[in-house]
Amino acid sequence: MENTWVYRGTEPIKIKQYLHSLGMGHRLFNDIKNGQGEFLVDHRPVRPTTKILPNQPLTIKVQPEPIDPTVQVSTADLSVVYEDDNWLVVNKPAGVSSVPGPTQPTDTILNRVTGYLRQGQSPDQRPHLVTRLDRYTSGLMLIAKHNVATSMISPQVQTHQMLKEYLAVVQGRLPETHQLITSPIARVVGQAQRVVDPDGQKAETEYWVEETKGDYSLVRLQLHSGRTHQIRVHLSSIGYPIVGDALYGGDCSIVDHQLLQAFSLAFVDPFSEEQRTFELPMDERFNQIWTN
Structure with missing residues (x-):
């Protein structure tokens, strides 16, 4: 898996400082530095202490995470609202848990997304739930398709910048x-x-x-x-x-x-640096009161 950004600053900047400004955590940076990936500037491998010049592209390559053997695969329906190389936004139905537990050990959103990624032969098949919902709450959930996405979105989650x-x-x-x-x-x-x-x-x-x-x-x-x-x-x-x-x-x-x-979810995509906004119509369950 690889991601590329073009540095738009006006002064040279170290790779670590630039990636931290985009949201990458220290742990992931150190994992890449210590052999679990590599940094490339202008498509050439470089040391992690390298400085990037204005308008230079920085690419990081990271090996796919091992499949989680404790998560069973479910092929039940998954309502996908949005998907790209980094993210899945799904519409969770009421009655389905976010993660496995005593009442739903094998057919949760995590199980269904794992099955969805495997069916699609995704290079990364160990999804990370960025947002979770109670079992009987319906609506939008954001899933990171790999650990780089998880690391990059974490600052927005921790500081409640995600709407x-x-x-x-x-x-x-x-x-x-x-x-x-x-x-x-x-x-x-x-x-x-x-x-x-x-x-x-x-x-x-x-x-x-x-x-x-x-x-x-x-x-x-x-x-x-x-x-x-x-x-x-x-x-x-x-x-x-x-x-x-x-x-x-x-x-x-x-x-x-x-x-x-x-019904509504918005965040700044740390890969494209664009605002992404998603909205659902009112859940049909509400019709029992609201449209009668």
Whole structure:
């Protein structure tokens, strides 16, 4: 696998400094430097201490990662929204887990992507999930097709520069059409449930009421942190749980799983340095309330 960038600066710069500016982590750089790949400038192998001149192309070559023998291959349907040499964006259906676990050990998004890459004879067949969703949350997930992509996108994930927006149907009419919820979130020992707790981890969820209908509100939400069950916990904590979310007090008389969808995803592609934006129409599950 190889990737090439053209340095657009005005002064010479060391390869390490340039790659770090693009997002590459120290560990991957050191792996390449120590024999797991090579650096090329103007298509010629160079030492990692080499400086690049303005408008020179830098190429990195990295050996494919070994296939993960612990991940079983699934050939179940995979809804691919976008694909190139570095990324897959998929639309996860509600009811499918992101990664294997006790309830779904062999047919998760990770299993399905592994099968998809093998069927397509991809040079790299060890995918990395950049974003994850709860089992019964549907919508967009970003998958890195190789470890270089994982390393390059990590800074955007860690600093919450990646834009992730959700739609949810909640019980009741929220008194504020726009609010930032900042309550800390903590684990409940021995349980899957999370709770608002002053001693918990910092968490920020911003919402906008898009529409109301009867005793329900359609809200758009943006995550400014990445805690487990964050949206579900925060909405429940202010008295407006998501419809169908039994774990956090939602009404399950109409639907039996939370009406929550990751409908929008945007990030800066560190390979092309372009903004990539993806958006889905409203999940059909919402029709049980919203279009009737």
